[in-house]
Amino acid sequence: MADGYPVIPDDLPAVYRAAMRRLAASVAIVVARGDDGPVGMAATSITSLTVDPPAVLVCVNRATSLHAVLVPTAPLSVNLLSRDQQAVSAAFGGGVPRGERFATGDWRDGANGLPALEGAQAHLCCVIDAMLAYGTHSIVIARVLAAEIGGEVAPLIYQDGRYL
Numbered sequence: 729m730a731d732g733y734p735v736i737p738d739d740l741p742a743v744y745r746a747a748m749r750r751l752a753a754s755v756a757i758v759v760a761r762g763d764d765g766p767v768g769m770a771a772t773s774i775t776s777l778t779v780d781p782p783a784v785l786v787c788v789n790r791a792t793s794l795h796a797v798l799v800p801t802a803p804l805s806v807n808l809l810s811r812d813q814q815a816v817s818a819a820f821g822g823g824v825p826r827g828e829r830f831a832t833g834d835w836r837d838g839a840n841g842l843p844a845l846e847g848a849q850a851h852l853c854c855v856i857d858a859m860l861a862y863g864t865h866s867i868v869i870a871r872v873l874a875a876e877i878g879g880e881v882a883p884l885i886y887q888d889g890r891y892l
Contacts, residue, residue, distance in 0.1 A: 752887035754849075755817045758786055759805040759842045762797045766805075766843050768829055769794045770821040772886055773865075774806065782872035784852065787865045793826055795866060802856050804870045805842035808849040809884040814891050816845065817884060839874045849883050851876045 753772035760767055773787035784806060788795045798804075809817055818824075819832035830843060838844035840853040854870035861867075885892040 749888045752885050752892060754883040755809045755813075755886050755891075757807040757809065757816060757820050757845060757848075758788070758794060759807070760794055760797045760802060761842060762793070764827075766830060767794050767797050767826065768820050768843070770817045777869060782875070783857065784854065784870050784872060786868040786870060788868055789865050790861070791864070798856060798859065798866065798868060800856050800858060803840040803842055804854040804856055804868070805838050805840065805844060806852040806854060806870070807843075807845040808851075809845070810847055810849050810878065811882040811884050813845070813847065813884055817886070817891075844876070847878060849878050849881065851878075 754774075756771050756774050757768050758771050758774070769788070769792055771786060771788070775785050777783040777785045786804075786806065788798065813833065816833040819829045824832060834846035835843040836846060838851060838853050840855075842853070844851040844853075852870075852872050853874040854872050856868055857871045858869040859866045860869075
């Protein structure tokens, strides 16, 4: 208890991971601008933060190529996937090399110059307001500057290693 917290059992990380796999979450593709073009990743750790100002919270592993290009004031694009966009999720989840990911799905330029996915549930054009390092991830607070909404509500949901 040197740091003020109780010592955690050795098996807690594995049990915690198994517990969190039971948490169903919608899937999004988060995109930022890299030196050689857009960089994106599939993410399930995204949530609405506030309406005033409009903002989302995105958790990004610091080992990802996306994290390397995230800095305050940089533009960020969040594309909330539709149920029929499993192939896009798989490509951006690591199933396709970084330079080939945007070949999966129908992408166009968004209002902030970053790719927007056609047929997505919603597309958010953001700017990074703040980043907080925590454990293996950074908590990214992104202010929403523009939003587009797709057709029917039919989100892509991921739970326990599969799509629902």
